[in-house]
Amino acid sequence: MSIKMERKQYLEDLCKHFRIALIELLHQIQTGHPGGSLSATEMITTLYFEKMNIDPENAKWEERDRFVLGKGHAAPMLYLALAEKGFFPKEDMATLRQLNSHLQGHPCAKKTCGVELSTGPLGLGLPAALGMALAAKLDQKDYFTYVLIGDGESQEGIIWEAAMSAAKFKVDNMIAILDDNGVQLDGTTDEIMPMGDIAAKWKSFGWHVMTINGHNIEEISDAIDGAKTVKGVPTIIIAKTVKGKGISFMEGKNTWHGKPIGDAECTQALAELGGALNG
Amino acid sequence: MADKKAIRDAYGEVLAKLGEENDNIIALEADVGSSSKSILFGKKYPDRYFNVGIAEANMAAMAAGFAAAGKIPFVNTFAAFMVLRAGDPVRSLIAYTNLNVKLAGTYAGLSDSYDGASHHAIADIAFMRALPNMTVISVADAVETELATRAAAAFEGPVYLRLSRAEVPIIFNKENYHFEIGKGVLLTQGDDVTIAATGYMVQKAVEAAERLKANGVRARVVNMHTIKPIDRELLIRCARETGAVVTVEEHNIYGGLGSAAAEVLSKEYPVPMEVVGIEDTFTESGDYEQLLKKYGLSVENIMHSVKKIMKRKRS
Numbered sequence: 001m002s003i004k005m006e007r008k009q010y011l012e013d014l015c016k017h018f019r020i021a022l023i024e025l026l027h028q029i030q031t032g033h034p035g036g037s038l039s040a041t042e043m044i045t046t047l048y049f050e051k052m053n054i055d056p057e058n059a060k061w062e063e064r065d066r067f068v069l070g071k072g073h074a075a076p077m078l079y080l081a082l083a084e085k086g087f088f089p090k091e092d093m094a095t096l097r098q099l100n101s102h103l104q105g106h107p108c109a110k111k112t113c114g115v116e117l118s119t120g121p122l123g124l125g126l127p128a129a130l131g132m133a134l135a136a137k138l139d140q141k142d143y144f145t146y147v148l149i150g151d152g153e154s155q156e157g158i159i160w161e162a163a164m165s166a167a168k169f170k171v172d173n174m175i176a177i178l179d180d181n182g183v184q185l186d187g188t189t190d191e192i193m194p195m196g197d198i199a200a201k202w203k204s205f206g207w208h209v210m211t212i213n214g215h216n217i218e219e220i221s222d223a224i225d226g227a228k229t230v231k232g233v234p235t236i237i238i239a240k241t242v243k244g245k246g247i248s249f250m251e252g253k254n255t256w257h258g259k260p261i262g263d264a265e266c267t268q269a270l271a272e273l274g275g276a277l278n279g
Numbered sequence: 280m281a282d283k284k285a286i287r288d289a290y291g292e293v294l295a296k297l298g299e300e301n302d303n304i305i306a307l308e309a310d311v312g313s314s315s316k317s318i319l320f321g322k323k324y325p326d327r328y329f330n331v332g333i334a335e336a337n338m339a340a341m342a343a344g345f346a347a348a349g350k351i352p353f354v355n356t357f358a359a360f361m362v363l364r365a366g367d368p369v370r371s372l373i374a375y376t377n378l379n380v381k382l383a384g385t386y387a388g389l390s391d392s393y394d395g396a397s398h399h400a401i402a403d404i405a406f407m408r409a410l411p412n413m414t415v416i417s418v419a420d421a422v423e424t425e426l427a428t429r430a431a432a433a434f435e436g437p438v439y440l441r442l443s444r445a446e447v448p449i450i451f452n453k454e455n456y457h458f459e460i461g462k463g464v465l466l467t468q469g470d471d472v473t474i475a476a477t478g479y480m481v482q483k484a485v486e487a488a489e490r491l492k493a494n495g496v497r498a499r500v501v502n503m504h505t506i507k508p509i510d511r512e513l514l515i516r517c518a519r520e521t522g523a524v525v526t527v528e529e530h531n532i533y534g535g536l537g538s539a540a541a542e543v544l545s546k547e548y549p550v551p552m553e554v555v556g557i558e559d560t561f562t563e564s565g566d567y568e569q570l571l572k573k574y575g576l577s578v579e580n581i582m583h584s585v586k587k588i589m590k591r592k593r594s
Contacts, residue, residue, distance in 0.1 A: 062349075109347070109376045117347055121371045127337045128372055131344020131352075138305070138327065138350070145344075161337035169329065 003050065003221040011049055011217045015041045018080045019246050020273045021093070025076065027266040031097050032105070035256040037077035039181040039214070039241040040148060044074075046220045047146055048081040056086035059113050065143050066132050068117045070125025071150035071179060072106040073258070079103055079112070087114030123156030125149060126176060130166050133174035144228065145174040152184030155193045160205065166234040167206030175227045176207075176236040179214060181243035185257045202236050214239025247272055281448040287385055289421035290442050291316025293428045294353060294383075298324045303349065304432060307342050309335045309356045314444070315385045317355040335364035339382070343372035346379045351432060357391065358384030358400035358441060366406065373437045374410040381431050382407075383440045387417070388479060388529030389557075389574070390444040392567040399562050405534025407439040408507045414460060415507040417441035417528075417536075419481035422451040423504060426458035434460060443479055445567060450482050463510040469499035472585055472592070473517035476527040477503045477536050480555075480576060484527050487581035498585060509539045511547070518548040523588045525553045527581055529571070532556040551591040553584040 003011075018041055026032045048054070052065040069078050076096060083090045088102070095101035102111040106120030116132075119125045129147035136143055153159065166174065178198070186192050195201075202209045208230045212219040220239070227235040243257075244250025247269045261269070270276045297304050298320050305327040312318035312330060321328035331338045335356050342352035356365065361384040373380045384403055391398045407415045416431065416438060418424045424442065431438040438460075450466075457464075463475070467488045476484035481502045488498040499521055501513060518524055524544065526537040537554030544550060557574050571577060 066348075068344075117343070118372060118376045121367055123336075124340045124343075124368050124372055127340035127368070128344035128347070131341035131346075131350075132348045133344075134329065134341070135345045135348030135350050139348075158334075158336045158340065161331070161334035162340070165329075165331050165334070165337055165341065168331075 003218055007050065008217050011045055014049060014084070015045050016273060017277070018045060018077060020270060020277050021080055022076055023247070023261060023266060023269045023273065024277060025093055025096060027261040028094065029097055030260040032076050033073040033258040034261065035183065035243040035250060035253070036071055036074045036150065036179070036181070038245045038247065038250065039243045040071070040074045040077055040179050041245065042215050042217055043148060043177055043179065043220055043239060044077050044081050046217055046224070048085055050221060051224050052146070053143065054085070056114065059087060063141060063143055066116045066129070066145040068125045068129040068132070068145065068147040069107055069119050070147050071122065071153050072119035072125070075105065075107050078107060078115070082112070082114040085114070088112070122150070122153040123158040126159055127162035127165065129174055130162055130171060133171045134169060136173055146177065147174065148177045148179055151178060151180045151182065151189050151195055151198070154178065154195060154198070163202065163205040163207065170232050171234045172231050174234060175224060176234065178236055178238045179241050180238055181241040183243040183252060183254045183257070185254060187254050199238055202238070206233060208233050208235040209238060210235065211238045211240065214241035215245055281450065283446045283448050284421035285446040286418060286421060286424050286443040287314070287316045289424040290383065290385070290428055291319035293425040295319040295323050297429065297432050298327065301351065301432070304351045304353065305329065305345055306353045306355060307331060307338045309333055309338045309360070311356060315355040315383065317353070335360045336368055339365035340368035340372055342380045343368055343376070343378050346373070351379055351381070353381045353383055355383050355385065357398060358387035358403045359398055362400065362403045362406045370410055374412045377412045377436055379435055379437070381438050381440060383442055385442040386444045387441045388443065389562055389570050390479070390567060392570050393564050395564040396561040401531045401557050401562070402534065403441065404506055404528070404530050404536065408534065408539065412437055413507065414438045414505070415441070416460065416505050417478040418504060419478055419502055420447045420450045422449055422453045422456055423458060426456065427504065430458055430460050441478060445479055447479060448482055450485065458504070461505045461508045461510060463513040464502040464504065465499070466502055467498065467500035469497035470521055471497045472523040472525060472588055473499045473501060473521045474525045474527060474581065474585065475501050475503050475514065475517070475536065475540055477506060479529050480527040483576070483578050484581060487578045487585065490578065491582055491585055496585060496589060503536055506536050506539055509543060511543050514540055514543050515548045518544050518550045523551045523592045525555060525581065525584050525588055527555040529576055530556050531559055533559060551588050553588050555581055555584050
């Protein structure tokens with residue numbers, strides 16, 4: 001049940017488009033987090049443009065799939081996907097992080113159409129997604145709740161509180177994806193707080209664990225399809241990724257967690273990505 | 280002697296009744312269900328009862344998810360831990376997004392008396408009041424507990440319900456007591472001074488007013504069950520008609536009812552004020568009533584504050 005070649009090509013082109021748009025945007029506004037947006041690009045794109053059952057014309061449709069961005073600092077990539085999908089005009093992207101914008105530095109469900117849950121303080125997305133998934137079960141609704149968490153984020157204790165709860169309540173209608181990019185604000189995760197055998201940790205908490213290349217659309221697609229068939233236990237897809245993916249001087253560098261992009265850096269980044277969008 | 284009933288029992292019973300009346304109500308608990316009495320709901324509706332273990336932050340964040348999906352979650356733990364452990368999701372998910380979550384903080388004030396200062400909640404009103412979108416209610420007896428819990432369930436938006444472990448004399452008559460969020464209640468008529476009290480201290484304020492009659496002081500008592508939004512109109516009217524206001528609460532003198540009243544009156548109608556509460560100190564273990572007395576939350580101390588303010592008023 002692998003993804004069709006033309007769909008794969010379409011999604012890959014979309015990812016390239018989002019990366020270029022991200023660099024141009026963050027260069028323009030001189031604020032925001034490039035690194036964690038670039039590692040999550042393929043996962044967010046595959047969810048929004050291939051997997052999730054959503055309707056921008058009816059954003060609060062009760063049967064819709066839900067997505068929660070646990071690692072809220074990847075907001076720019078989420079907003080790019082939402083705008084492309086049609087939840088709000090693409091022109092709004094230029095107002096990101098500016099006064100009177102509906103696009104906050106971190107996702108705000110009150111302000112932005114399509115954002116399901118306000119996130120930013122790390123660790124809160126997973127337990128909240130768990131609440132949404134349990135509500136779906138009570139209401140006998142078939143929607144899935146997806147939650148993308150970071151590896152640095154997994155240092156928060158509440159992640160493991162939620163991990164225990166998800167197993168206890170047998171939540172199989174929520175799929176967690178770990179953006180395992182190995183880098184956090186102050187350094188690599190190995191330097192700052194080694195995460196050890198992360199797959200073994202999740203397994204020991206009672207979860208079904210899958211490990212994939214988080215930049216490979218086909219693997220992401222297959223993993224999500226597979227996770228949906230798992231019954232009685234929660235599933236986490238550990239997606240091995242590269243922070244700053246696609247831009248040589250950003251890849252694997254903690255300094256690009258939230259650094260403004262200079263003019264020369266922007267030019268080089270766009271050249272590596274295959275050129276600017278508008279010229 | 281009035282009948283007594285524990286506030287936590289009244290809460291647990293009404294929560295279970297609400298569960299019967301509304302399928303959308305669910306309850307979350309962090310392993311103190313036998314204390315908070317949320318267990319009464321859990322026994323009747325096990326499918327809608329989520330005991331997450333000793334993980335208060337996780338519980339509040341899950342509640343946010345439930346609310347985002349249309350449920351009306353009641354979150355149960357000790358008031359101290361609702362603020363200190365669950366404070367992040369309470370602020371960042373529930374208040375920020377104005378989610379329809381009810382936070383039932385039991386054992387508030389010093390009511391978990393023997394467990395000591397670690398378990399006493401004396402800063403919860405200050406924290407909850409400082410969160411935009413949050414409504415803060417503090418109940419005085421079993422009747423008010425039932426009405427306030429029902430009002431919170433019917434209200435759209437986050438509510439902090441400040442509950443108590445204590446067995447409290449029933450001071451209100453269920454047949455004619457009108458509870459409305461944001462509206463204080465006049466309990467005793469008087470024109471010399473206003474005593475504005477909340478929670479367990481309401482009964483002590485009523486008793487103080489009764490005893491002050493012998494001193495020729497006619498004290499008006501109002502029950503400020505809602506601390507946010509505070510009943511500005513009532514406070515201003517009381518200040519105008521009595522010329523002095525004493526606030527009484529089982530909370531630190533900083534950030535609670537006294538602060539809320541002073542914020543209104545200093546701007547709208549300044550009159551002499553006294554704030555009766557815990558004098559910015561950590562408390563200790565002990566018998567509840569003895570503790571209240573030691574930390575200034577006694578009928579005698581309310582009377583003392585009234586006498587002090589009467590002198591200020593005359594000078």
